[in-house]
Amino acid sequence: MDNYCASLDSIFHALADPTRRAIVQRLGKGSATVTELAQPFAMALPSLMKHVGVLEAAGLLRSEKTGRVRTCMLEREELAAVERWLGEQRAVWQARYDNLDALLEQLNGEDDEN
Amino acid sequence: MKIDPRFEFVVDKARNRISVEREFAARQQLVWDCHTRREYLDRWFAPKPLTTRTKHMDFRPGGYWHYAMVMPDGQSFWSRLDYQSITPIDGYVALDAFSDEAGAVNADLPRARWEVAFAAAQDRTVVTTVIQYDSAQDVQKVIDMGLQAGLTSTLERLDELLLALQS
Numbered sequence: 001m002d003n004y005c006a007s008l009d010s011i012f013h014a015l016a017d018p019t020r021r022a023i024v025q026r027l028g029k030g031s032a033t034v035t036e037l038a039q040p041f042a043m044a045l046p047s048l049m050k051h052v053g054v055l056e057a058a059g060l061l062r063s064e065k066t067g068r069v070r071t072c073m074l075e076r077e078e079l080a081a082v083e084r085w086l087g088e089q090r091a092v093w094q095a096r097y098d099n100l101d102a103l104l105e106q107l108n109g110e111d112d113e114n
Numbered sequence: 115m116k117i118d119p120r121f122e123f124v125v126d127k128a129r130n131r132i133s134v135e136r137e138f139a140a141r142q143q144l145v146w147d148c149h150t151r152r153e154y155l156d157r158w159f160a161p162k163p164l165t166t167r168t169k170h171m172d173f174r175p176g177g178y179w180h181y182a183m184v185m186p187d188g189q190s191f192w193s194r195l196d197y198q199s200i201t202p203i204d205g206y207v208a209l210d211a212f213s214d215e216a217g218a219v220n221a222d223l224p225r226a227r228w229e230v231a232f233a234a235a236q237d238r239t240v241v242t243t244v245i246q247y248d249s250a251q252d253v254q255k256v257i258d259m260g261l262q263a264g265l266t267s268t269l270e271r272l273d274e275l276l277l278a279l280q281s
Binding site: 085086089090091092093094095096097099100101102103104105107108 | 119121123125132134136138139140144145148154157158159160161162243253256257
C-alpha cells in the first residue's frame, strides 16, 4: 500500500510541472530524442534531462541511448483506470479542503471582529 | 510563510476503503458547522473551478443533503448524502448516492458509506472521512460511470495527459 501511494505521489509530482506535462504530450505523438524535446522549450539539455529523469522515475517514460543519441518514449503500460480514479478522488479532496481552509480563515476573521 | 496542512489519503484496496484525514486551523465547532450547514457547504465542497449548489438540506438522521457540483459551462453533477446517525460535534455517518436534479437516487449505481469524525487538537481540528464501498465491483461501477459521464473532466489537465499516454 505504501509503495502504491508513493508511486501515485511521484506521478502527481511529475505531472505537476508544465514542462513535464508538455514533454508527456509531445511523446504521446511518438518517441523523440532529447534534442528534439528540448527545442520547443528553448531549454539547455541538462535542465531538460532533469525533467526527463523525474518522468522516468515516476514510470511515465523510458529512454534508450544509442551512440550519443538518447531517445525517449512513453511507458505504454498505461495507468489502470482504478489508479486514475483514485488519483482524481485524492485531488478532489485536496482541492475541496483547500477551499475549506479559505472559508475557515474568512469565518475566523469574522469571529474576531465580533 | 504558510505551512502545508497535514493531508493523508490512504487507499485500502483489500477492504474497498478510502480514508481521508486533514487538519484545519479552526475550532471544532466551526469546522463542524462548515460540514453541516448548507450556506457554508456551498462555499467549499466542490473543487475549483466547479461550484456547489444546495437544493435541499435537512441535517438530521433520516434527512439528506441534495446538491450539485456545477461546471463553469453549467453542466451539473447531482448527488445526495443521506444522514444515518449524527453525534454533534464529533461525527456523523451518511450514505452517498448519485441522483438526478429532482433528488431521486440512481439505484443502478452503488452507494458508499461515509463515516466522518471530528477531533480537536488544541486550536486545530482533525477531520477523518472513511469512505467504504461494499465490494470491488461497486468501486468498478463508480469508475465506469465516471468515465461515461465525463466526470473525469473535472481534472482536465491530468485527463489530457492520460489520454496522451494512451494514444
